[in-house]
Amino acid sequence: MKFISSDAIPELLEALSASSVVWAPRELTGSGGTVMFERWRTGDPIDLEHFSSLSAKDVVLPRTEKLFGYTYAFGGGLGGAFGNGAPAGEQLVIEPAEPAPPAVLFGARACDAKALDVLDALFNNPEGEAYNDPQYQSRRKSLTVITLACTTCDEACFCSSFGNGTSEKAGSDIIVYPVEGGLLAEAVSSRGEALLAEPIFEESEQAPPPLAETARIEGLERLEEKLPRLFDDMDFWQEISERCTSCGFCTYGCPTCYCFNIHDEMRSDREGERQRSWDACMFALYTQETSGHNPRPTLAHRYRNRINHKFSYYPENQGKILCTGCGRCIRGCPAGLDIRDVLRAALEEAPREP
Amino acid sequence: MSTSIPQAGIKASEPLRPEPATVLEVIAETANIKTFRIAFDDPALAESFSFLPGQIGQLSILGAGESTFAISSAPSQKGRFDFSVMKTGVVTSAIHELSAGDRIAVRAPMGCAFPTDDWKGKNVVLVGGGIGMAPLRSLLFYLLDHRDDYGELTLVYGARTPEDLCFASDRRDWEGRADLDFAATIDTACTGWDGCVGLVPSVVEEKAPSPENAVAVTCGPPIMIRYALQSLDKMGFREERVYTTLERRMKCGIGLCGRCNLGPKYVCTDGPVFSLAELRELPDEL
Known part of the structure; x- marks a missing residue:
């Protein structure tokens, strides 16, 4: 194990900032205790005590990002006359987005890091085997994840339901453990090992502290089979989604919710950019078609899809459950919905007779 | 249904980025449907572009947005392709404004074609x-x-x-x-x-x-x-x-953005062509 003193952490972040964007948890000024992963700048405080409100997924899936820019060579642009004499190929120019700089995610929790590993299954495939997401890939490949092991937890945490719980190492390059006066650091990947070889880290014989035991729901992997049998039981879905207000927080806060929208933003009448932004399957417009038809017309339909996607469809397609038990959707739900109640009910529920 | 991989016309390196193309001809089919005959501007791409019946593509009017349509022309027709578009919303209305010579941006082909090889002799x-x-x-x-x-x-x-x-x-x-x-x-x-x-x-x-x-x-x-x-x-x-x-609201067309699923299958990549037997195995959420 290595050790870094609390006093040396700003120095470490400063050094990392020279070549990377550094993301670290910080209490937002004037927010009354809201902790978020923010781009760290010299002098910024960091908060390694409280749990962040939103996950760290911005580091690989920014809430809004440019996909490419476009320029119409002549005025008119959208809806105007494009064919006004300029040579073919010069009337409409499409330019790729600038590559994202390397990043370091400092102070992620095991559930945040594992979420990256879960998302990699969809977004980071071997070349030529499936569609890939080049922007996710380039961010992911240049990302260093320094995970803060959880020695405490709260009642919303349920990461123990998924494999290794608080001792999960998937997705991390380094695990740091809070100890008296600083952090013990353990390398998980070769990238992490290289970083820990820096002289700012001292050798240490200290043993890491005991980690928190979070709530555990047994048998979540059985939902892949069970949920399809509950699909047509609309009374069940109606009942469990009754209090939902369709605010979308559960998807925005979630470290594994990745669904996105694509939209164009004009800068002037002749240029603009295509962007993608976080979307939420709990919104009616998510699947609403131009004709007015909506395959998921009610909250019950949308909630059913959300639960099925996480615990049945994604496991079937990608071999991993699309949830890491971080509990953010439970802490942040304004209606007090607890996804664990839904999961337990689904595990117990026998399909009702039609 | 089969696993889809990047194909000509969609850059594997940039699957969400469309290619500039030119409208060669506009045919008014009905009061609200027009067929747009289109060719990619890049000569190499125009030459190599091929598709099979049932495959789809995405048309962009950059600034208005992007929508998904079936390719309606003959796969044997080289160098150009048709999309037949009904005017219903923002993007289709912008497409309907186009005349011959105008620019459009295209991502195609996508999705799985009709299994015409299996139908031989039938x-x-x-x-x-x-x-x-x-x-x-x-x-x-x-x-x-x-x-x-x-x-x-x-x-x-x-x-x-x-x-x-x-x-x-x-x-x-x-x-x-x-x-x-x-x-x-x-x-x-x-x-x-x-x-x-x-x-x-x-x-x-x-x-x-x-x-x-x-x-x-x-x-x-x-x-x-x-x-x-x-x-x-x-x-x-x-x-x-x-x-x-099948048709669903789509954004990415490559199985990532999440919305066009029927149970675990995505209409954009596992479809849009399905047999009735395949659909019977999927949740009824059409």
Whole structure:
């Protein structure tokens, strides 16, 4: 194990900032205790005590990002006359987005890091085997994840339901453990090992502290089979989604919710950019078609899809459950919905007779 | 259904970035449907571009947005391709503003095609309604281009009124062919129409093509599809021999953005072509 003193952490972040964007948890000024992963700048405080409100997924899936820019060579642009004499190929120019700089995610929790590993299954495939997401890939490949092991937890945490719980190492390059006066650091990947070889880290014989035991729901992997049998039981879905207000927080806060929208933003009448932004399957417009038809017309339909996607469809397609038990959707739900109640009910529920 | 991998026309390195293309010709089909004949601006891409019937593409009017459509032209037609677009929303209205020479941006082809190789030696019955004829037009061109590989070909294509029928010049060709049993039908009789009158499913039942060694393909408004499937079932077409092509709201077209799923399957990559037997295995969330 290595050790870094609390006093040396700003120095470490400063050094990392020279070549990377550094993301670290910080209490937002004037927010009354809201902790978020923010781009760290010299002098910024960091908060390694409280749990962040939103996950760290911005580091690989920014809430809004440019996909490419476009320029119409002549005025008119959208809806105007494009064919006004300029040579073919010069009337409409499409330019790729600038590559994202390397990043370091400092102070992620095991559930945040594992979420990256879960998302990699969809977004980071071997070349030529499936569609890939080049922007996710380039961010992911240049990302260093320094995970803060959880020695405490709260009642919303349920990461123990998924494999290794608080001792999960998937997705991390380094695990740091809070100890008296600083952090013990353990390398998980070769990238992490290289970083820990820096002289700012001292050798240490200290043993890491005991980690928190979070709530555990047994048998979540059985939902892949069970949920399809509950699909047509609309009374069940109606009942469990009754209090939902369709605010979308559960998807925005979630470290594994990745669904996105694509939209164009004009800068002037002749240029603009295509962007993608976080979307939420709990919104009616998510699947609403131009004709007015909506395959998921009610909250019950949308909630059913959300639960099925996480615990049945994604496991079937990608071999991993699309949830890491971080509990953010439970802490942040304004209606007090607890996804664990839904999961337990689904595990117990026998399909009702039609 | 099969796993899709990047294909010509969609850059594996940038699958969400469309390629600039030019509208060569605009054909007004009905009051609200136009066919756009398009070619990629990049000569190498225009040359290498190929697709199979049933595949889809995304058209962008940059600034207005992007929408998904079936490719409606013959796969054998090199260097250009058609999309037939009904004007319904923001993007389709912007597309309808285009004239020959105008720029558009295209991502194509995407999705899985009709399994035409599996149909070799079989009779094929096509049942289309309204704008749903677009993918069937591409399919019919393909079958006619490979005419010797298939048995009897039947097409029933319907719309509400004669003015709502697309592809007038193609229909004239199809009517004249001895190797295609073709009926265009309208919902209710009107002056000036001496063709078939009646809803598409009833006309299919009247024609009564044999289900023996045959496949059926239907595409059209949901209500038409529902009754056409009932008719085909009544006529003895088995579920694994009946195909349709689905539409959903789509954004990315490559199975990432999340919204077009039917259970664990994504219409954009696992579809849009599905057999009825495949659909029966999926959650009913159409």
